[in-house]
Amino acid sequence: MNSEHLLGTLRTIGSFVFSRYALRFRRRERLEAWQARRLRYFIARVIPRSERFKALANDGLHRLPIMDKASLMNDFAGFNTRALSLEQVLPVALQAEQSRDFSPTLGDITVGLSSGTSGAQGVFLVSSVERQRWAGILLARTLPRALLPRLVCPWLAPLRIAFFLRANSRLYTTLASRRIDFAFHDLTLGLAASLERLNQQNPDVLVAPATVLRGLAQAALAGQLTIRPRHILSVAEVLESTDAEVVQQAFGIKPQQIYQASEGFLGYTCEAGTLHLNESHLHIEPQWLDPQRTRFQPIITDFSRRTQLIVRYRLNDILRVASAPCSCGRAERAIAAVEGRADEILWLPRLDGQQLAPLYPDVLRRALLMLGAELEEYEIHQRGLLWQANLRTSGDYHGLCQRLTEALAELCAQQGLQAPSLSFGHWQAPPPQTKRRRLLMLQLPEGLSCVY
Template sequence: MEKLNILRHLMMSRYRRFKTRSQLVEWQQHQVARHLDWVTQHSPFYQAFSGKPLAEFPLMSKSLMMEHFNQLNTRQLDRDQLFACALKAEQERDFSRSVLKDITIGLSSGTSGQRGLFLASQAERHCWAGYILGRLLPSLWMPQRIALLLRANSPLYQTVQRGHIRFHYVDLTQPLDQWMAELTAFNPTLLVGSAQALQLCAQEHQTLSPSLVVSGAEVLTPTDRALLAAKFKCPIHEIYQCTEGFLACTQRDGVMRWNEDIVHIEPHWLTPDKTHFSPIITDFRRRTQPIIRYQLDDVIAVVNEQGSEHNAAQEEKGQLKIARSSPVVFQAIGSIAGRTGDLLKLPGANHTPVAVLPDLIYRVVSLMSEGPLDYRITQIKINRIQIESDLQHAAIAMALQQLFKQLHVDVRQVHFEYRPRPQWHPLTKQRRVVNLWSS
């Protein structure tokens, strides 16, 4: 029964088609309405919103969810008990303990300053496994060895572990030579991990030859992507997976798109010209821990698919598997540009701060560098920028000055400080652009 449930979701994920955007939107609205009706009957927190449209539900955040966790979840579970269970499993590195009855318990990494809980029932694990395999597997018929480079394992990742699909958990808390030896022996066909862990793997390996590399959990900058492509010589895909859900991934046309057959996305616009937004998500498949109008602090860059440079380049190389004439129903993502708290805020004319989006910095740094470049840009005061890099401080500073001028920053007030290349650790998230002054 378990295998059939996973297979059912896999087939829906991979083969369900919507002929038009309007057909998808109509279907999605029906799914959301059904979901809200169920949640308001089973979650004490949402009972007062019975019969109301999605737009009238409150915005949710991590702090608000943790504050009301006991009333919000639909299984009468206690937040403190779950935290204790998950922390013990993580500390003892025995993740089989992170299960209570049929509920898998997980912890977020706490990058934003607060660790969050996420729950998944057995049915939700089957749905997640089916959808993620349907989206990511290059082939359903060829044997696949999937290596997961993770800070912490979870029974969620072991939901599929039979037949011609095998998983291997790489424990990044172990010594590098130990987990690299295990990874080499496993010889994965799919390599999945954070941008930082994948870079470390690319630099250390001698014989790995995956057919697909999938980056997630951290921003994949153009420089990072180029390094991975050069080292592994295979397609580099992205997955937007967080504690709030399986939100987006690179689809078979080579474009990263929202998974709008399981999540509804509302944009909270960050720029007047609507080029960047923070997503407000509603996952209409999750019931144990409802995710309704949850506002993330990520910055998403939009993309204009008419004449998209990415699509044009893929088509020229013959890599597109879906014809350009077929209707595009799932909305594309230009890029995941970082966190809202890491927008730089620099002095402008008339003492008005100018916001500088992280993806603009990724782009100018990648353009000025002919090869792989390790760097971090940090705002430490209103007028002070710290550059950490491999001896390319002056070139990076010049590229940043040109960008700042275009954005009407008063560059006469901006001063640069130089430091050696950053020291990364795979257990902490890699952030290329950081705002320590106003965060």
């Protein structure tokens, strides 16, 4: 082990211990005081190193402008402290994507692409120091206590982690070490290609998008998979209750969630099963969507980053807050669900025809769930007042279309909305490397304004 490698490992262990044992806030005031201290340093010392924030540096956080993926991509060099331009970093990222070899870096910087689900693709930079810290934080926040000895006791077998993602990155392979046997599975190859390797590795921890977990659970129920993971983490997609049930049935444990995006490590499930925002490492301002304050889009400031600046960055996600505090006692905000992305909200005219009102993804999903197992797969895309619904069933297709029409009419009546015009088609499986997106707003109805 050379000294650089040793230093990196120590950094990972350091942030593991710090995150797990020191950064456990039980009182909200303590958490906010810690955030305020870190933010002061971040705004005074870190962000002035970038072109974008040079002139703005001494303003408080709330005076800084809000950014999003589009503004980041429009002024890429301005938003990082190394003044790296898109032209410099894109070739590294694209080459990794094409060759499926994710090891190349630009000096000590890893270049990652975010899955461009809604058109614009995002590019994110992470330095090696940040990567090592990230690995420590991720392990600290997600590993159950029973598996910890495997990380530290040399006489025990290393912890085996299987990781399914659309793209690997140095970010993830940082986790590999003498104490962690880390296997990356490339989703572009399809699930069937992974089963044998997965059986051989027999992972303790299984990490995958919700639809992949579901596929693996079905393979296990069919006897093709013999693994017995002790901890299962869902990433990158909304974990629906039906996915969680199949996973529990197959492996005997409930999947937990990591809420992680290219923009940062945003949340994790605690031992009580609640999703908490990672507020010890990120400052999160809720941008409320409704007057009752049940749902918001998060505006995040990552005060731990030093390379890519994420400052009052608006995520496209919709989070629903938990109605009661979590029994674990953590002060970090509890989330009932990551409902999906803002473009998964479908919009319909109110009964009075004056304005458009939102139909939230979880409300619609729940109504469709009531149709039962006969609705095996579906997607609904909205274009103006027309909803294209593609369904799969092994039962009576026309009967199902009829029941779905009635269920939607009932739901809309309850919500005070006009029912959509529906057009039906047959559901086709998307390629394995694409994210599941059941609901998609492609085009708003014209001439009416949207009111949450």
